[in-house]
Amino acid sequence: MESVIRGLLLYTFLLLVFRLAGKRTLAQSTNFELVLLLIISETTQQAMVDEDHSITNGLLLILTLMACTISLSLLKQRYRTLEKWLDDVPLVIFENGHMHKDRMDKLRVDEGDILAAARQHQGLQNLDEIKYAVVERNGKIAIIPKRTGKSG
Amino acid sequence: MSTAMARIGELEVGQDLKFERRWWKFERTGWILLALVLLFAILGYLGPGPLTKHVAGTRGGPLWLEYHRYERYHAPVDLRVHIGAVAARGKELQLWIDREYVDAVSMEDVEPQPESVELKNERFVYTFKVSETPRTAKILFQFKPNKFGKTPGRLGIVDGPEVRFTHLFYP
Incomplete structure (x- = not known):
């Protein structure tokens, strides 16, 4: 019983904190963010397992976490508003040469981040080659390039 | 994905600015609450302090x-x-x-x-x-x-x- 409560508490807490941290906070855009994620996972593991290293405890915790995920996915499928609150929605930050500065400020994204995503994923060199930049629900920036022969 | 996606120009994307603005307010309030929890912890109300x-x-x-x-x-x-x-x-x-x-x-x-x-x-x-x-x-x-x-x-x-x-x- 204690394992299940521990699992539930930590799941809820992580969900809340990661959601409050915002789309971009742990989007793994830097090496340090990856390190931070590893530290958080290690801390979570210690708090969840405590001193009980038995197989039963491990199985119970895994089951609890999976049950939480499945239940939430069912609820999110049924209630779209809940899905928005838990998973967020994508947000367009760059649109045909226009940069949505207010949205970018809220998400703590700058022009450099858009250009970095454009270079990494599309091999683009400058903003003129970008049609749209969208911050996806996982915090990654999706770049849609302008295509030649198609109006922009 | 049964409901129609919002369309921005040619881009079909589930953007919802009304929700986003509400979320930003909630997010900022959440940050204040988290900061208060940390302050409480530093002062010793969540452990030795x-x-x-x-x-x-x-x-x-x-x-x-x-x-x-x-x-x-x-x-x-x-x-x-x-x-x-x-x-x-x-x-x-x-x-x-x-x-x-x-x-x-x-x-x-x-x-x-x-x-x-x-x-x-x-x-x-x-x-x-x-x-x-x-x-x-x-x-x-x-x-x-x-x-x-x-x-x-x-x-x-x-x-x-x-x-x-x-x-x-x-x-």
Whole structure:
């Protein structure tokens, strides 16, 4: 019983904190963010397992976490508003040469981040080659390039 | 994905600016709450900290103890017992802690090591040998709570004064 409560508490807490941290906070855009994620996972593991290293405890915790995920996915499928609150929605930050500065400020994204995503994923060199930049629900920036022969 | 996606130019994307604005307000409020939790933790309301160090008994009196009011389940806890000149007399010093309190914790260490520990009248009695009459003595109990919630305790010198204290062990 204690394992299940521990699992539930930590799941809820992580969900809340990661959601409050915002789309971009742990989007793994830097090496340090990856390190931070590893530290958080290690801390979570210690708090969840405590001193009980038995197989039963491990199985119970895994089951609890999976049950939480499945239940939430069912609820999110049924209630779209809940899905928005838990998973967020994508947000367009760059649109045909226009940069949505207010949205970018809220998400703590700058022009450099858009250009970095454009270079990494599309091999683009400058903003003129970008049609749209969208911050996806996982915090990654999706770049849609302008295509030649198609109006922009 | 049964509902129609919002369209921005040619881009079909589930953007929802109304929701996003509401979320940003919620997010900022959440940050303030998280900051408050951290502040509380730094001050000592979620574990040992500077503002929640307590003294039970009268400092400089025959018996007083220093402890932190808020501690955590399975985390190391220090209970510092101070014995004044009046109480530390003779060749033996006997301290007791009520059984209910000791049952709520796992005693890890006592410094200095007691000569013996016995259970008498629902109290654990710790006997320390003293070679000469000391002016004062300090005894450190180190343990880990194995229960959570409010845990009151009593500690005293056999045939002498006693003090009461209360811990709150967080899960």
